[in-house]
Amino acid sequence: MRRTLWLAxxxxxxxxxxxxxxxxxxxxxxxxxxxxxxYRSVDNLAAGPRLLxxxxxxxxxxxxxxxxxxxxxxxxxxxxxxxxLTMDKAGLYRLTFSxxxxxxxxxxxxxxxxxxxxxQRSFDTRQRLWNADIDxxxxxxxxxxxxxxxxSGNGFGVSPIVVDENSYPAASxxxxxxxxxxxGVHYDAERRRFTLEQGGGRxxxxxxxxxxxxxxxxxxxxxxxxxxxLDRATQAYAVTGQNVYxxxxxxxxxxxxxxxxxxxxxxxxxxxxxxSENAQGTLLWLExxxxxxxxxxxxxxxxxxxxxxxxxxxxxxxxxxxxILESWQTVRTHNAASVAGLTTLDGGALPGRSAxxxxxxxxxxxxxxxxxxxxxxxxxxxxHRYLWGDAQVRRGTLSTGPAQETGRLRRHVGLAGxxxxxxxxxxxxANAEVGRGDRTYFRTSLQNYERVRVRARYRIADxxxxxxxxxxxxxxxxxxxxxxxxxxxxxxxSVQWTRQTVSVTADYARSTLWNDLLFFEPERYGSLRSLYxxxxxxxxxxxxxxxxxxxxxxxxxxxxxxxxxxxxxxxYQPLARxxxxxxxxxxxxxxxxxxxxxxxxxxNEAFGVQQITVGLRLGR
Amino acid sequence: xxxxxxxLLLVCWGGLLAAPPQKKKDRAAAGYAGTEACVxxxxxxxxxxxxxxxxxxxxxxxxxxxxxxxEACHGPGQRHGEAAEAKFxxxxxxxxxxxxxxxxxxxxxxxxxxxxRVHGSHSAxxxxxxxxxxxxxxxxxxxxxCGGCHTDVVAQFLRPHAHRTGRGAVExxxxxxxxxxxxxxxxxxxxxxxxxxxxxLNCHADKRGPFAFEHxxxxxxxxxxxxxxxxxxxxxxxxRAEVMNLCLECHANLPAPGNRTGTLGSVAPGTHDLRLPxxxxxxxxHTKIHGxxxxxxxxx
Numbered sequence: 001m002r003r004t005l006w007l008a009x010x011x012x013x014x015x016x017x018x019x020x021x022x023x024x025x026x027x028x029x030x031x032x033x034x035x036x037x038x039y040r041s042v043d044n045l046a047a048g049p050r051l052l053x054x055x056x057x058x059x060x061x062x063x064x065x066x067x068x069x070x071x072x073x074x075x076x077x078x079x080x081x082x083x084x085l086t087m088d089k090a091g092l093y094r095l096t097f098s099x100x101x102x103x104x105x106x107x108x109x110x111x112x113x114x115x116x117x118x119x120q121r122s123f124d125t126r127q128r129l130w131n132a133d134i135d136x137x138x139x140x141x142x143x144x145x146x147x148x149x150x151x152s153g154n155g156f157g158v159s160p161i162v163v164d165e166n167s168y169p170a171a172s173x174x175x176x177x178x179x180x181x182x183x184g185v186h187y188d189a190e191r192r193r194f195t196l197e198q199g200g201g202r203x204x205x206x207x208x209x210x211x212x213x214x215x216x217x218x219x220x221x222x223x224x225x226x227x228x229x230l231d232r233a234t235q236a237y238a239v240t241g242q243n244v245y246x247x248x249x250x251x252x253x254x255x256x257x258x259x260x261x262x263x264x265x266x267x268x269x270x271x272x273x274x275x276s277e278n279a280q281g282t283l284l285w286l287e288x289x290x291x292x293x294x295x296x297x298x299x300x301x302x303x304x305x306x307x308x309x310x311x312x313x314x315x316x317x318x319x320x321x322x323x324i325l326e327s328w329q330t331v332r333t334h335n336a337a338s339v340a341g342l343t344t345l346d347g348g349a350l351p352g353r354s355a356x357x358x359x360x361x362x363x364x365x366x367x368x369x370x371x372x373x374x375x376x377x378x379x380x381x382x383x384h385r386y387l388w389g390d391a392q393v394r395r396g397t398l399s400t401g402p403a404q405e406t407g408r409l410r411r412h413v414g415l416a417g418x419x420x421x422x423x424x425x426x427x428x429x430a431n432a433e434v435g436r437g438d439r440t441y442f443r444t445s446l447q448n449y450e451r452v453r454v455r456a457r458y459r460i461a462d463x464x465x466x467x468x469x470x471x472x473x474x475x476x477x478x479x480x481x482x483x484x485x486x487x488x489x490x491x492x493x494s495v496q497w498t499r500q501t502v503s504v505t506a507d508y509a510r511s512t513l514w515n516d517l518l519f520f521e522p523e524r525y526g527s528l529r530s531l532y533x534x535x536x537x538x539x540x541x542x543x544x545x546x547x548x549x550x551x552x553x554x555x556x557x558x559x560x561x562x563x564x565x566x567x568x569x570x571x572y573q574p575l576a577r578x579x580x581x582x583x584x585x586x587x588x589x590x591x592x593x594x595x596x597x598x599x600x601x602x603x604n605e606a607f608g609v610q611q612i613t614v615g616l617r618l619g620r
Numbered sequence: 621x622x623x624x625x626x627x628l629l630l631v632c633w634g635g636l637l638a639a640p641p642q643k644k645k646d647r648a649a650a651g652y653a654g655t656e657a658c659v660x661x662x663x664x665x666x667x668x669x670x671x672x673x674x675x676x677x678x679x680x681x682x683x684x685x686x687x688x689x690x691e692a693c694h695g696p697g698q699r700h701g702e703a704a705e706a707k708f709x710x711x712x713x714x715x716x717x718x719x720x721x722x723x724x725x726x727x728x729x730x731x732x733x734x735x736x737r738v739h740g741s742h743s744a745x746x747x748x749x750x751x752x753x754x755x756x757x758x759x760x761x762x763x764x765x766c767g768g769c770h771t772d773v774v775a776q777f778l779r780p781h782a783h784r785t786g787r788g789a790v791e792x793x794x795x796x797x798x799x800x801x802x803x804x805x806x807x808x809x810x811x812x813x814x815x816x817x818x819x820x821l822n823c824h825a826d827k828r829g830p831f832a833f834e835h836x837x838x839x840x841x842x843x844x845x846x847x848x849x850x851x852x853x854x855x856x857x858x859x860r861a862e863v864m865n866l867c868l869e870c871h872a873n874l875p876a877p878g879n880r881t882g883t884l885g886s887v888a889p890g891t892h893d894l895r896l897p898x899x900x901x902x903x904x905x906h907t908k909i910h911g912x913x914x915x916x917x918x919x920x
Contacts, residue, residue, distance in 0.1 A: 041855060042780050053788070059671050067676050074788030082788040090676040090683070100789045102823075108855040120904055127823055151825050160907055162919040167898075167905045178825040205826050218898045235920070239913055241830075267817075269830050273913035277920070299914040305830035333839060337832035339914060357916065359834045369744070376716065379746060393836045396873075396886020397917060407836075407884040419746045424714065429745045441840050442870045443883045455745075455769070469772050481873075481881045494771045509775035519865075520872040522888040523895075530865045534853070538775040559778045561853075566861035569853040571780040597780050599853075 023052035025589055025615020034597075034607030037107040037119070042571075043595045044079045044105055045611055051076035052589075052615060065089055079103035094138045099130040104153065108605060120169040120218070125155030143186040147199075152177035160218070161209050161235050163279050163295065164286040166228040168217040170209040170235070178203040180243075191253040200244040203271075209235040214281070223284055226291060230281040241271030259315040268306045275299040275341075285345055296344040303337035321373035325383075328366045335359040358404075363389030369415060377422055381431070383415040391441060411437030411447070425459040443482045443517065449475040463498040481518075488513040492538075501548065505557075507540045513565075533565030551581040558593075568600035579617060587617040647688060651696035658690040658697060666690075668757040693723055693755065712755070717748030724749040740800015752798060766792045773850055782851030795819045795849070818842050820849070831911030835918065836884055837870070838910055864900045 029047050032039070053074040060066055067089050075081040080102045088094040107122035131149035154175040160167035182199025211233040219228055245267035252260045277297040285292050313327040340354040369383030389409040395402065417431030433451040440447045450473070457467040470491045477484040492509030515532040542557035558574035575593040582588050596608035647654075655678060659666035669675055669690070677689035685692040693712070700709035712720040728749075742751075752765055763785035767774040776782070783790050792798075796819075820843045821828045827838075837845040846866055847857045860866040870885035892899045903909050906918040914920060 057671070059675065062679075067679070068671075068673060072788075078787070080784060080787045080789035088673065090680055102789050106855065121907075129823065151823065153826065160904055162905050162907060167907075174826075176826045178828070203825060203828065218904055220896075220898075237913070241828075269828070271830055271913065273832070275914045275920070301832040301913050303830040303832045303913070335830050335834050335839075337830070339832050341914070355916070357833050359836060359839065361836075361840055363840075371744075373718075381744065391836060391840055391884070393834075393884055394916065396871075397889070405884055405886075407840075408882065417744075421716075431745070439882055441884055442837060442845070443872060443881065443885065444845075444869050445841065445883075457769070467769070467771065471772060479881050479883075482883065490772050490775070492771055492775060496768075507771050507774060509772060511775065515860075517869050518872070519868040520874065520887045521894060522890045523893045525890065528868075528894075530860075530869050532860050532865060534861075536779075538778050540774065540778060561778050561780070563853055567853045569780065571778075571853075573778075605855075 019058075019619070020054070020056040021617065021619035022054040023589060023615060023617045025050050025052050025591075025613045027611055027613040029609055029611055031610040032608070034609075035605055036607070037122075038597065038605045039595070039607040039609050041106045041108050042597060042607075043609070044103055046079070048077055050078055050613070050615070052078075052613070063089075065092075079105070088138070091137060091139055094135045095133070097130070097132045100128070102127045102129075104155075109602075120158055120160055120167075123155060123157035123172075123174060125153050125157065125174055127151070127153045141188055143188060144183070145186065146181075146183045148179075148181045150177065150179045159207070159209060161211065161230065161233050161277070161279065163228075163230065163233075164284045165223055166217040166219040166284075168211060168215045168230045168233065170211045170215075170233065172210075173206075173208045175207075176203070176205040184247075192251070194248065194250040197247045198245070199247075200242065202242045203240070205237070205239040207235075207237040209233070224289075226282060228282055228284060230279055230283070232281070233277070233279040235277045236275070238274045239271055241269060243267060243269035257317045259313075261311075261313045261315075263309075263311040265309045266307070268304070270302070270304040273299070273301045275301075290345075292345045294344075294346050297341060299339060299341035301337060301339035303335060305333065305335040307334075308332045323371040325369045326367070327369075328364070330364040331361070333359070333361040357394055358392070359394075360392040361389070362391075363387070363409065367415075377420065379419040381415070381417045381419075385413040385415060385433075387411045387413070387437075407441040408439040409437070409441055409445075410439040411435050426456070427458075428454070428456045430454040440477065443477060443484060444486075445477075446475055447477040447484075449473065465496045466494065468493045483518055485516045486514070501546050502544070503546070504543045505541070507538075509536075509538045511536045511538070531566075534563055534567070535565050536561060536563035547581065552579040552587055554578050567602075570596075570598040572596050582616075585619055589613070589615040589617050648698070651698045652688050652691050653697040653701045655687055655690050657701050658694075661701075662690075665756040669755065672755065672758050674755060695723075712748070712750045717746045717751075720748045720750055724753075740798070742798060743800055763792055766798070776848070776850035779851035779853055781853065781855055781857050783849065790823075794822065827910045829911050831908075831913055833912045833914075833916045833918065835909060835911050862900065863902050864894065867902045 026049050027045065027047050051073070053072075055070075055072045057068065057070045058066070059068045066087060069085075069087045071083070071085050073081070073083040081100070083097075083099040085097040086095070104123065104125045104127045107119045107124070109119050129149070129151045131147065133145070133147040135143055135145045137143050154177075157172045157174055158169050159172045161170045162168075178201055180199065180201035182197055184195060184197030184199075186195045187193060211230050214229055214231050215233075216227060216229045222228075245265065247263070247265045249263045250261065254260070275297070276299075277295075279296075280294045283292050283295055284290075285295070309329070309331045311327065311329040313325065316324045316326075318324070336356075336358045338354065338356045340352065342352050343350045365385065365387045367383060367385040369381060371379055371381045373379045387409055388411075391407045391409075392404045393407070395405045413433050413435040415431070415433055417429075420428040420430075422428075431453055433449070435446060435449045435451075437447045452470070452472045454470045455467070456469070457465065459465050468491075470489070472489040473487070475484065475486040488511070490509055490511040492507065494507040495504070497504045511534070513532070513534040515530070517530045518527045519530050520526075521528045538559070538561050540557070540559040542555060544553055544555040546553045555577040556575070558572070560573075561569065561571040563569045573593065573595050575591065577591045578589075580588040580590075591611075591613040593611045593613075594608065595611070596606075598606045655666070670678065674689070674693075677683050677685040677692055678687070680686065691697050693710075695710045697709050700706070706714075710719070710723060712723065747769070751769065763774075763777070777785055785791055817828065827843075843849065846859055848854075848859055849857070852858065854861060856863075858866050860869075868888070870883075871887055873881055873883060873885050874887060888899075894900060898904065908915065908918045908920060912918045912920065
């Protein structure tokens, strides 16, 4: 009786029966071949009972506290699952809550040591994120808001302990988390709007590595006749930190034809670290080329990184067909750190050491852009962007000269584009950028580049649409000693055909990437050429036949990816899915999916797995 | 003259702030037909709309559109109803984006997510609100909504090593703000979060720092300088097939006074024999490549 009453309470409160749809099922993997770790790194769906998805919504006819409530979830039992809740009452509040739990797994072989068959950089962790946001008085002039959320990651893995001239894979325990909170207020008026926000967070990142038996590491050759090895080792990393930030955003429209927007952001994250390492074995102390049997290190450090960013923009619409946007942005980052450490070799302490480091980065960007609606069918746009900045970083270990190196950025970019609607059903959108620079931060950065993007969409008839796209980016850096040449392009087409009983979606894309750059080979003091090619075909198809009156469906399709070049790869995911009506509001669900990967140069990573899921869909 | 200008300003200002007629007879006179008349023909849209957030316009008298909520967006519909002709009503799906958006932004312009709207590529490309948002039936914030246009990006997600969108846990809007940002994504390669950080760090918190020894590309050009965030054939979603190429393409400036190429990135020492697998896999020793708290060469 009590139970019946409990179930009845929501009905009384909501006044309307909730709508609930649920999919439950059981997945089996009847046929698997190849590398299981590779499969887990790529897809990771395993066998077992699953709550595949659920969605429920309530829209009470009359309620003082709730206008609408929606709860959705997916993948419970699978490596990635999620829960989302939205609830609101007009003028009173809007609440959103989300929870996500993701398996973060990677264990593909590493090739630092061909004799090791396991990955040296693997992890089997869980990333959990939850976030709750509440906006009060939505739609009103003054709207306070609050938010709290947490991200955490923990699990196990393998990561190398590096001691001079060798690295030794070790078991690791990973635990990190970040708790963040923020609050503020929006002020919303017809022509003025501002947001003030204050927030912050605390984080920790703890990693522990351990080796308990003799480990000869990745170095296969002896060093001055002796084989380097670790007999026992532990390494503990404990990082804690916090971040406080303030932000302000403002939008003002003094006249109907002018919008002025601005943003200011200041944050000051810092971190504190305690590091300890204890290694015993046949080790090398490189500074004195001396072999030692035991080495202990204790390090503490502190880093502080104030960042300021700002933007100011003015949009002017002097005539109904003309829009001009002038914007300016800047980012200023200053990282200052100090580290102090003590090292002990075979029981004898070396003199304590300390170091300081800093990174300074200032970058700004100014852009003016204009749109002109030439006719109702054609809008042209054009503009100019200028980027400039400088960065000071510590010089390389082998470099001579001052302790800091400076990199600079200076680039002018011309912008052009159009939106063309030659017919009511056809839209062509194109834009191009041509950038020319004489300073850039890195050898592979954009310097002298051209970028073109064209996208067209044609609605052939109601429910029938075709679209196509073409992108090309070419970049070059002719500076002697760099000589970068890069080109990437992609062209594709897509068709969507939707009818009451049949729907078909088909996509195809052809992409090519070509990168050519000389780099320095340290051992022979010469140059090597880095050539990277990636020529890929990608296709996807989903064809669905729906039973009349939404009583069930059959879907076949899947996707394929084939690439040639520097890393030839084949990746197929065919699938078939059927929903068969069993009785009112109950459908039988069946799904077959195959996931297979093949790599020409890394044949050991290949796998093929078939997944069969059988279940029920319950609800409206 | 000044008085006339003042009067004109007052009239304009007043016109802007004018609310729709509140009384039924006034509405009828202004050409409004009423929700009942709309739903008599557009039954499916009416049912779907009632379930959305916009349905509050119909339910809540205080919002000023009760019994006329369809016309809050579509404009007065009396003439359309009488003539049964599409040209007498605003159809957002067929109208030019500018006209359609003006209708939406009448209420939604001043929302937090829209603060940078004018800078977004959607705005620049005249992509209307209705391209992503369903008014009669809310569309989910799912990859499928974005993928309808961004077919090129969909193709990247079909590579073997990709963020697993479409499974409910990771969606496009976790990293991108489709309304645009006051700060263009191009400035740092990745959209920023409210913490003044790249959006990637929302999940990859252990890469957050600040580190005592920063790896400059991560701050200066963002995660995209080494990683293909949408998808890659490389297990670490790297921009190159091998780690060695990715690192050495930048670390190729010879140690010499002054900076001959003007770029950052010094060479590896001569003891690094690239014929040996140990040295071809840089991150097997430089384990803290995103930044280290204790070692300037990212070894621990």
